Amino acid sequence: MTTLVKQVDLQHFEITQLLEAIYFRYGYDFRHYARASLERKVINRLRLAKLVSISAMTCKILYEPSFFNLFLKDMSVTVTEMFRDPYVFKKIRDSVCQHLKTYSRVNIWHVGCATGEEAYSMAILLDEEGLLPRTRIYATDYNNHSLELATQGNYKADKMPQYNENYLKSGGKSSLSHYYQQQGNIINFNDSLKKYITFANHNLMKDQVFAQMHLIFCRNVLIYFDATLQNSVLNLLKESLIHRGFLILGDKESLDFSQQRECFENYANKERIYRLFTNL
Amino acid sequence: MLIKKESTDFSPTYKALVIGVSAGGLKALSAIIPSLPSDFPLPIVIVPHRKHESEDYLVSYLNKRSSLTVLSASIGAPIKLGCVYIAPSGYHLLIERDKTFSLSIDAKVNYSIPSIDILFDSAAIAYQETLIGLILTGANNDGSLGLRSINFYHGLSLVQDPKSAEFSVMPQTAINTTHADYIIPLVDISDFLIKLLME
Numbered sequence: 001m002t003t004l005v006k007q008v009d010l011q012h013f014e015i016t017q018l019l020e021a022i023y024f025r026y027g028y029d030f031r032h033y034a035r036a037s038l039e040r041k042v043i044n045r046l047r048l049a050k051l052v053s054i055s056a057m058t059c060k061i062l063y064e065p066s067f068f069n070l071f072l073k074d075m076s077v078t079v080t081e082m083f084r085d086p087y088v089f090k091k092i093r094d095s096v097c098q099h100l101k102t103y104s105r106v107n108i109w110h111v112g113c114a115t116g117e118e119a120y121s122m123a124i125l126l127d128e129e130g131l132l133p134r135t136r137i138y139a140t141d142y143n144n145h146s147l148e149l150a151t152q153g154n155y156k157a158d159k160m161p162q163y164n165e166n167y168l169k170s171g172g173k174s175s176l177s178h179y180y181q182q183q184g185n186i187i188n189f190n191d192s193l194k195k196y197i198t199f200a201n202h203n204l205m206k207d208q209v210f211a212q213m214h215l216i217f218c219r220n221v222l223i224y225f226d227a228t229l230q231n232s233v234l235n236l237l238k239e240s241l242i243h244r245g246f247l248i249l250g251d252k253e254s255l256d257f258s259q260q261r262e263c264f265e266n267y268a269n270k271e272r273i274y275r276l277f278t279n280l
Numbered sequence: 281m282l283i284k285k286e287s288t289d290f291s292p293t294y295k296a297l298v299i300g301v302s303a304g305g306l307k308a309l310s311a312i313i314p315s316l317p318s319d320f321p322l323p324i325v326i327v328p329h330r331k332h333e334s335e336d337y338l339v340s341y342l343n344k345r346s347s348l349t350v351l352s353a354s355i356g357a358p359i360k361l362g363c364v365y366i367a368p369s370g371y372h373l374l375i376e377r378d379k380t381f382s383l384s385i386d387a388k389v390n391y392s393i394p395s396i397d398i399l400f401d402s403a404a405i406a407y408q409e410t411l412i413g414l415i416l417t418g419a420n421n422d423g424s425l426g427l428r429s430i431n432f433y434h435g436l437s438l439v440q441d442p443k444s445a446e447f448s449v450m451p452q453t454a455i456n457t458t459h460a461d462y463i464i465p466l467v468d469i470s471d472f473l474i475k476l477l478m479e
Contacts, residue, residue, distance in 0.1 A: 006408075008408060011405075012377065035376060035377065036374035036375065036376050036405070036406075037372070037384040037402075039402075039405070040374075040398065040401060077384070077385060077386060078387075079385050079386060079387055079388075080385075084332075084370075223371075223382065223383045223385075224384065227356070252354060252355060252368055252371060252383055
């Protein structure tokens with residue numbers, strides 16, 4: 001007897017098996033990623049690798065770590081820009097910084113920093129607010145290739161006019177070009193910014209708290225996760241924050257339906273800036 | 281003039297309508313959405329191409345003029361009847377198999393974020409033969425592959441008649457590269473949908 005299984009249902013089953021295999025073999029837990037976007041990336045890789053089925057891909061991933069690295073690269077989001085949503089950086093500059101100035105040492109964590117544009121944006125802002133010398137910026141990602149690019153601090157010069165526009169909208173006090181050297185079509189950020197940023201590998205799916213933070217950027221990271229993984233990540237972030245620390249989410253993310261909602265107060269609604277309540 | 285390219289013997293119950301639109305979108309959407317009644321039987325999800333801005337003019341503009349509720353699609357929200365969801369600017373919009381929305385900031389597709397192909401591909405998987413896809417005016421090629429996915433899963437594919445489009449490239453590309461069940465002039469689209477779904 002043959003039972004008809006719809007192609008889409010088979011595909012769903014095979015992807016579930018693929019994710020189980022990855023978790024078993026490499027410890028990366030993609031089982032709680034939002035599925036539609038993940039499915040698209042899996043299918044893209046399937047076509048590029050000219051494999052006949054997702055099950056064939058599972059087999060290749062189990063036995064070829066180099067192919068798994070390719071998959072990891074597919075999965076990590078590397079799209080970012082400087083001063084994305086300038087009004088958020090403006091709010092940080094105009095009001096969050098006042099709170100940060102009351103500390104003698106400031107730790108900032110950019111979660112899922114990709115190629116580092118946001119970390120450099122923050123370093124520039126802090127420099128102009130006189131806070132950079134007392135700050136350590138930790139910028140983490142699980143994609144080592146992105147981290148390497150971030151550490152080098154080289155970016156395409158043709159993106160700079162747009163970034164400069166964002167920078168000025170965010171309340172920038174000089175010109176972005178003040179912070180980099182240009183050679184041909186490449187710009188490189190100054191060492192005076194780089195020395196305050198630590199780029200490091202951190203995997204939200206398995207790594208733990210590594211320092212106490214005054215401010216955490218976790219923008220457009222949670223959108224890739226299901227409710228279960230969002231909850232465990234928010235818990236990790238909460239544990240990483242100092243008493244009265246700040247958490248900044250992406251403009252389409254919110255704590256509204258999360259279990260951590262009651263631990264945070266709204267600091268700025270539109271900017272998605274939250275502040276940890278006092279632990280009683 | 282309606283051109284039916286291929287006849288189907290069964291008439292499935294449609295569950296959702298997805299629309300992709302680019303240059304010329306404001307005019308085209310204004311000719312369709314406000315003409316639909318408040319009891320229109322499908323939720324509508326729209327990807328319009330535009331620059332990433334914090335304020336969403338298009339949502340409030342269409343909402344003021346429509347009897348359906350027009351709102352920005354948000355993560356995890358269930359897709360409800362009586363609502364027209366617009367993809368937020370600066371994000372790809374996807375539909376999960378449980379018929380909720382998700383967003384991503386992956387690379388641009390067809391130079392676009394949000395991309396029509398990304399919405400249509402995910403919606404085709406989520407709704408299969410119960411999905412209707414519609415490509416409107418635009419000056420690029422986004423949406424053609426997505427419409428092909430909708431055809432692949434036996435959904436209904438609609439394209440605005442390029443002759444009635446402010447920018448004909450996008451609907452024409454869709455017609456040239458995949459098949460369209462119906463090719464409809466802009467002024468007839470809302471009536472076509474009402475007849476198809478409500479009579």
